Amino acid sequence: MGQGHYAAFLSEFGNRTVEPTLRDVSWGLWYSLTILGILGAHEMGHYVACRVYKVDATLPYFLPLPPPFWTGTLGAVIRIREAFPTRTVLFDVGVAGPIAGFAALIPALLYGLSLSTIVPAPPESAELIYLGEPLLFKGAAWLMFGTVPEGYTLNMHPMVFASWFGMLATALNLLPFGQLDGGHITYATLGRWSTPISLATVATAVVMTFFSSSWIVMTVMMLAMLAFLGPRHPRVIYEYEPLGRGRVALAVFALLMLVLCFTPVPLAFTN
8 A cells, every 4th residue: 555655656646657566565664654653643642641540441453444445544543441530531531642643743744745746737637536735734835845836736755645644534533523532622621512512513524525525434433423322422420620721721722733634625536
């Protein structure tokens, strides 16, 4: 999978002929190590927070996704095997993952962009997959290359694609729904108001499927969670503990990460 990403990068949208061989399997490490690092950092953020608070949790599990799916993975998860004792613990465990993943993807994005190139844009008749550009991606690309001339486009190094997927995973996890990271943060900060916010989030996702088919998988997952787990977030054992201003500020930072990493149309297909 990673080898294919690197071969596509070298081909410059098909303008150059690239014939990968078995000895070039190491090409794939540019993508695979980056994506494993970003997703692993996210889940280890959760895991370390669980260890700090002595919450029983498993080590991260990576979810493989075989070809023809070109991400190679659905992400990573940990399983938490007991109820959270307080809102503070729930908040810290929920926010630790996105912060750790965000911290890992930024240097990967910047270094990957330094290895990327500006090349002539492929013809409009070409069969392509367009990636939605989050604000963080747009800002980093502008800092690196400035304004791209008309008729040219960014040829992304595999590290950039891995960072883009990391941004997508961060944004989806931070959606204020159910037992996603964003749902944990919303429940910890807003209590009972998290339920209508969660329902509004899944309703918005349903509407988004009419504008972009790339929302279908996430929407189906949220609807399944809603059906099997219900709309309410599970209560913590001691529910009425106040969070404090520092964690409220972290909640605002989590919202900022969502805004920077979110794109309304993650994927668009031509032809």
